[in-house]
Amino acid sequence: MKEFYGILQAxxxxxxxxxxxxxxxxxxxxARKVTLQKEESIFREGDPANFVGVVLxxxxxxxxxxxxGNQSIVGQVEPGDLxxxxxxxxxxxxxxxxAVAAQPSxxxxxxxxxxxxxxxxxxxxxxxxxxxxxQVLAGKNLGLNQKLDIASRRTTRDKLLAYLTAQxxxxxxxxxxxxxDRQALADYLGVERSAMSAELSKLQKEGVxxxxxxxxxxx
Amino acid sequence: MKEFYGILQAxxxxxxxxxxxxxxxxxxxxARKVTLQKEESIFREGDPANFVGVVLxxxxxxxxxxxxGNQSIVGQVEPGDLxxxxxxxxxxxxxxxxAVAAQPSxxxxxxxxxxxxxxxxxxxxxxxxxxxxxQVLAGKNLGLNQKLDIASRRTTRDKLLAYLTAQxxxxxxxxxxxxxDRQALADYLGVERSAMSAELSKLQKEGVxxxxxxxxxxx
DNA sequence: GAAAGTCTGTTGGATTTCCAACAAACCGGA
DNA sequence: TCCGGTTTGTTGGAAATCCAACAGACTTTC
Numbered sequence: 420m421k422e423f424y425g426i427l428q429a430x431x432x433x434x435x436x437x438x439x440x441x442x443x444x445x446x447x448x449x450a451r452k453v454t455l456q457k458e459e460s461i462f463r464e465g466d467p468a469n470f471v472g473v474v475l476x477x478x479x480x481x482x483x484x485x486x487x488g489n490q491s492i493v494g495q496v497e498p499g500d501l502x503x504x505x506x507x508x509x510x511x512x513x514x515x516x517x518a519v520a521a522q523p524s525x526x527x528x529x530x531x532x533x534x535x536x537x538x539x540x541x542x543x544x545x546x547x548x549x550x551x552x553x554q555v556l557a558g559k560n561l562g563l564n565q566k567l568d569i570a571s572r573r574t575t576r577d578k579l580l581a582y583l584t585a586q587x588x589x590x591x592x593x594x595x596x597x598x599x600d601r602q603a604l605a606d607y608l609g610v611e612r613s614a615m616s617a618e619l620s621k622l623q624k625e626g627v628x629x630x631x632x633x634x635x636x637x638x
Numbered sequence: 639m640k641e642f643y644g645i646l647q648a649x650x651x652x653x654x655x656x657x658x659x660x661x662x663x664x665x666x667x668x669a670r671k672v673t674l675q676k677e678e679s680i681f682r683e684g685d686p687a688n689f690v691g692v693v694l695x696x697x698x699x700x701x702x703x704x705x706x707g708n709q710s711i712v713g714q715v716e717p718g719d720l721x722x723x724x725x726x727x728x729x730x731x732x733x734x735x736x737a738v739a740a741q742p743s744x745x746x747x748x749x750x751x752x753x754x755x756x757x758x759x760x761x762x763x764x765x766x767x768x769x770x771x772x773q774v775l776a777g778k779n780l781g782l783n784q785k786l787d788i789a790s791r792r793t794t795r796d797k798l799l800a801y802l803t804a805q806x807x808x809x810x811x812x813x814x815x816x817x818x819d820r821q822a823l824a825d826y827l828g829v830e831r832s833a834m835s836a837e838l839s840k841l842q843k844e845g846v847x848x849x850x851x852x853x854x855x856x857x
Numbered sequence: 858g859a860a861a862g863t864c865t866g867t868t869g870g871a872t873t874t875c876c877a878a879c880a881a882a883c884c885g886g887a
Numbered sequence: 888t889c890c891g892g893t894t895t896g897t898t899g900g901a902a903a904t905c906c907a908a909c910a911g912a913c914t915t916t917c
Contacts (some may be wrong), residue, residue: 471879483787491790493783505779508772515783521742546765549772553754556775557727564712564724564734565780567700570789571710571828573875574903601865609790611905616866632913791874792905820895830875835896851883852895 420445420452423475423525430473430499431555435547440476444544449530455520461528463517468506470528474583477524483516492607494566495521495598501555507531508556514519520597575610575618582608583628583635593637639664639671642694642744643669649692649718650774663763670788674739680747682736687725689747693717696743697817702735711826714740714817715783720774726750727775740817794829794837801827802847802854819852839846 424441427433452475455461461472464484472479474496481493481502493516495504506514507529534548539565569581582604586595597604605612622628629636639840643660646652655663671694674680680691691698691713700712700721712735716720725733725758727750753767801823805814816823824831841847848855 453752483790485791485796493786505776505783508776509780511780515787535769546768549768550754551767553727553775555781556772557724560775560779561730562723563779563786566732567712567782567789570767570786571702572704573828576700576903577704590700600863609792613867613906614863614904617868620866627734819893831895832876832897833874838899839896 422532426475426499427473427527430501431558432471432473432501432548432551434551434554439538440544444548445527447533449533450494450527452524453528455523455524455526459520461518461520461526462503463500464515464516465513466517467583468503468511468514469531471504471531472496472502472508473527473529474500474502475525477528478521479518479524479526480521481516481518490606491600491609492603494562494607494615497598500584501559504552505637506557508535509553519633533551570609575608575614576622578608578610579615579618579622580627583637586635587637595635596633642746645718646692647747649720650694650777651690651720651767651770653770653773655763657812659763664746664748666752669746670673670754672745672747674743674745676739676741678739679741680737680745681722681733683734684732685736687722687728687730687733688750690723690726690749690753691715691721691737693719693721694746696744697740698737698745699740700735700737709825710828711818711822713781716817720778723750723771723774724731724778727754727771728778730809789828794827794833795829795841797829798834798837798841799846802856806856814854816852816854 421620424438428436428438430596432465433441433444433551453461455477461479476498478498479496481496483491483493485491502518503514526574534552536543536545565585569578572578572581586597587593589595599607601616602612605615617631619628623630626638628638643657646660647655647657652660653664662683672680674696680698681687681857695717697717698715698721700715701709702712703709708842721737722733725735753764753771755764784804788797788804791797791800805816806812818826820835824834827834838849842849845857847857
């Protein structure tokens, strides 16, 4: 477990916590580590939301399945990121999404009640954690807002450009690698894979970008 | 100002605060009240995000303008609801959205730094406020998630049905009134007004719903 | 290195949306 | 009640997406 302390310290939830304090805190928060194979799910739609997850290794995808069984990718969570915190903090009974490992992964699950409830004894850090949680939730909110910005564009082309420019900005470089293959990107953007591929070709012919597999360069 | 104390007490941010304590708290949080005419804006895209707003009367729409000037409605905020909290809590420099009064309105603006920073003297309630903020942010997160669920549907019909069933569920009744006219609903759903009107007609012919102006009934 | 499986780009027809325009219904004020 | 402005429903052509199918490129496995 100690091998992941670096990840945890870089995690926004534990911002400001000393390494020596982590062990005690994790116990206090009811933490348990879970190891997952690719495609293995951490929770499914309809499950109760009573924990917050921290990705230690690998990556986790948040998926939503619609009435007809069409699957869309809500987001992908990388090491050091949290997931499920909004649902558990809001106290929803049934999760509206599911979470599966995009790769072999390890995640830490924290009991949300222990995170939110101040305990008088050892942990003077609960209020710090709650403050951090505000930051995390606000940041997630921004991410959702950005996703919404993309999703509310009308055309495949506009969605692609909105996503790619955001990625370039995040990478602080016109060259970057995305965490999706074509099918997953289409699921993420909510468009047809074939139409998206065609649009990518067109964008390349127009000299707007270059792409090979998951690597992109905006021109 | 006292006339709005009822609204504030019902507001999730002040949950658990006694009426007698409100006046002191508001002063401590740097609150100032603003009166707005219809269409008047509270903040615009690009403004700094250093406050959180509480709607006291009327309603506020959060708008996003895309590259071509097309406007879309991110959400509508009603009395007792907060807005802008995600951006200010996350500390973004430039707001990605703007906020305008959908009707003649009054809003309360709180200095975000005073909300987040614990002050040792009079206000023992800051930690309570921060806890409440976690709830609010998590709830907003859920709302965004739902909006994303709607926005990521492919067809106008599916978007309409997703939105209307969510509204019916929120109203706990198959009959409900929405806060939009047709154009605003189209902007909210991110579809063409005329195509949406046509789809609504079709849904009525099929016996799925009845609608007159902003009133709907799901069958 | 061959074979099987996966990923990507392309194509064509059916379907849907977009856009502009217009007419009818509705609402508020003179 | 009449008028003018707004909202809503309808229509037709242009454009974009969806869907299914397929071929070539790439990866992995044996």
